[in-house]
Amino acid sequence: MRFIQVEPAGPLQGSISIPGSKNSSLALLAAACLADGQVILEGIPDIYDVKVIARIGDDIGLRLQRMPDGSMVIDPRYIHSAIIDPGKASSFRASYYFAGALLAKFGRVTVGFPGGDDFSSRPIDQHIKAFQALGAKVIFHEDYYVVEAGRLQGADIYFDTVTSGATINSMLAAVRAHGRTNLYHAAVDPEVVDTAAFLNGLGAKIYGAGTDRIRIEGVPYLNGGYHTVIPDRLVAGAFLMAAGITRGRVTVTDVIPEHLGSCISKLIEAGLTVECTESGITAYGTDAIKATRIRTSMYPGFATDLQQPMTALLTQARGKSIITEKVYPNRFNHVPQLRRMGAEIEVRGESAFIRGGRPLAGNWVHATDVRAGTSLILAGLTAEGCTRITGVEHVERGYEDVIGSFRSLGARISLRDTQHAETAEEAAGRN
Ligand SMILES: CC(=O)N[C@H]1[C@@H](OP(=O)(O)OP(=O)(O)OC[C@H]2O[C@@H](n3ccc(=O)[nH]c3=O)[C@H](O)[C@@H]2O)O[C@H](CO)[C@@H](O)[C@@H]1O
């Protein structure tokens, strides 16, 4: 069994370039299916979820090629099937985008139910409602669903809740529908804006992305094109928090600081000094991290995906912090693991009450999901002794070269295997 080993190494220092956003990339790769020509995407991270999409591509005829410069060339012209294998679909969340993206071209799409991080119920009722509003019929089976439509017809769609996934999926389905679609109560996340920008670059007519009302005028075809994915604000935020928990100094480069507005503001509230340039952010840790209160919400609020590393940081803040999880009220799987390291955290309802300022101690802990993994790595960076984190596959869903990145900042972190409890470097040295 693989595990990540983290040992104390003092303050993290240095600068790190942030890869493309996981959540945007997953939407863009599915959106590329809508094109009628070749697409080049720059900045797609090398993560597990992207590898699964490549395997889905092999099944359905979507050609994906990683070039030596890291860009991805995607050719959707040879797609011959709109059946997404349930096993592959359920191994990540964003498989639902294939439903929206393939519907207009094929008229019938079969997709397994979405997987991804399992921290509570994650309904897709708003995706279904949008497909139905556009004239599609949705049929549910035990481990997959079928969406079919003779011809998609533009419609007015009022979301019952703000959802980035359903907003993006509705854009995908509506972009080649007949006539106008209006999305009301739409999510304003950067990933929504990025997907709209990509599609508009191919010739789509999407207006208002980034506001809560998006208008889409359907077009009969889309060209090929080129696009660079936005940087991963969630990876960037976690590195800034790592500066905080180790009392170090970390600069994240190639980011869009505006995407991290609520995160930066909370880090300052917690006592960190944060400096921004046009495309970089530097966080300076402090010996006196302050307790604070967080309520997660959809963008531009404090992201639920940054809640877990922030929980780790607040274990080191003197006093009582309260984190209230409004997006996924049960998303506290990291808390029992942090408690195994000595953190004093109590979860009541949708809130975690943290009595901070206690030293943490290394232990065997399990990453139940991608951000739980980051939370535990951060905790391990400040803990006494050795922290060993299992569930590496979850971390790999969201982070490209997590080991190399933290090491470049001075962390003592390695990927190991219980079967051969030595690192690749140690093995190389031995031979
Ligand atoms: C692949 C991807 O991009 N994942 C992100 C996406 O997930 P995901 O797309 O699943 O999240 P959404 O933005 O859709 O969810 C936001 C809220 O809407 C609710 N909801 C959503 C859809 C629906 O049909 N019905 C419904 O009630 C959810 O339960 C949640 O409370 O946004 C989440 C919220 O920022 C992030 O944590 C995930 O990292």
Ligand SMILES: C=C(OP(=O)(O)O)C(=O)O
């Ligand atoms: C919840 C997350 O991912 P997914 O929606 O892909 O499960 C995440 O990235 O934190």
